[in-house]
Amino acid sequence: MGLKGRVMELLQVGDERRLGALASLQPHATRFLMGRLWDADEALRRRAARALGIVAGAHPEIGTDLLRRLMWALNDESATNGIFGIPAVAEIGFNNPVLVAPFIAPLASLSWDDGLRREIISALTRIAEAAPEAVRPVCTIVAEHVDFEDPDERRAFMRLLEVSGGIDES
Numbered sequence: 001m002g003l004k005g006r007v008m009e010l011l012q013v014g015d016e017r018r019l020g021a022l023a024s025l026q027p028h029a030t031r032f033l034m035g036r037l038w039d040a041d042e043a044l045r046r047r048a049a050r051a052l053g054i055v056a057g058a059h060p061e062i063g064t065d066l067l068r069r070l071m072w073a074l075n076d077e078s079a080t081n082g083i084f085g086i087p088a089v090a091e092i093g094f095n096n097p098v099l100v101a102p103f104i105a106p107l108a109s110l111s112w113d114d115g116l117r118r119e120i121i122s123a124l125t126r127i128a129e130a131a132p133e134a135v136r137p138v139c140t141i142v143a144e145h146v147d148f149e150d151p152d153e154r155r156a157f158m159r160l161l162e163v164s165g166g167i168d169e170s
Contacts, residue, residue, distance in 0.1 A: 007032040011047050019047065020054035027062050030055055034066070037084045045084060053091025056099060063092050063099045071103055074110055083119055090123035097131030108138035111145045121146075121156045128164040135164040143167065 001009070007029050010019035023029040033055075036048035056063025070089050073082035089107060093100030108124060111117045121142060128135040139161060146157045161167065 003029055004032045011036060011044050011051075014043070014047060016047055016050055019051045023051045023055045024058040027055060027059050030062060030066065034069075034088075037088055038081070046087060049087035049091045052088045053093075053095040056092040057095030060096060060099050063096055067092055067100060067103050071106060074107075074116070083116055086116070086119040086123045087126075090126035093123070093127035093134075094130045097127065097134055100127060101131075101134050104134055105138055105141070108141045111142045114147075117142075117145060117147075118153055118156055121153070121160050125156070125160045125163050128160065132164045135160070136166065139164055139167045 003026055006022060007019065010016075010022065023033060030052060033048045033052050037045055037052075039045050039048070052066060056066060067089060070082070070085035070092075073085045075082070086107075089100065089103065093104070104124070104127065107120055111120050124135050124138065124142065142157065142160070146153055148154045148157075
């Protein structure tokens with residue numbers, strides 16, 4: 001079985017530990033994982049995102065390239081539905097907070113978009129689990145756009161504040 005087949009098998013059975021190990025040992029697996037970020041199966045998309053985060057932790061140069069591509073997908077000019085890449089940004093940030101640091105503010109600046117905002121809040125929360133100090137400064141930007149009338153969005157934002165340590169007043 002080829003690399004693509006092994007990646008797909010591990011994604012299907014949900015063996016994230018072996019998938020992350022395989023992708024770290026064979027970074028070319030990122031090609032197949034990136035394609036799965038747009039899969040119809042949400043669980044499979046999330047597993048692919050977590051595996052990409054593991055690869056970025058082991059191979060920062062690959063992680064930087066992935067982050068650039070994922071952030072570009074959020075740009076209107078890319079003609080891509082970039083929302084499905086946001087969990088991968090989150091997992092890369094969780095696994096390598098230093099690598100994601102330059103992308104945190106640009107990600108937060110997109111929180112004006114109603115269609116992306118909840119996923120951005122979730123991503124920032126995940127990154128804050130590893131590096132709250134990196135996320136805290138952008139909580140103000142996100143707060144400006146949160147729909148506090150939406151209980152799910154309000155709850156997600158409050159969780160972000162809890163994990164990041166609140167709004168940076170400096």
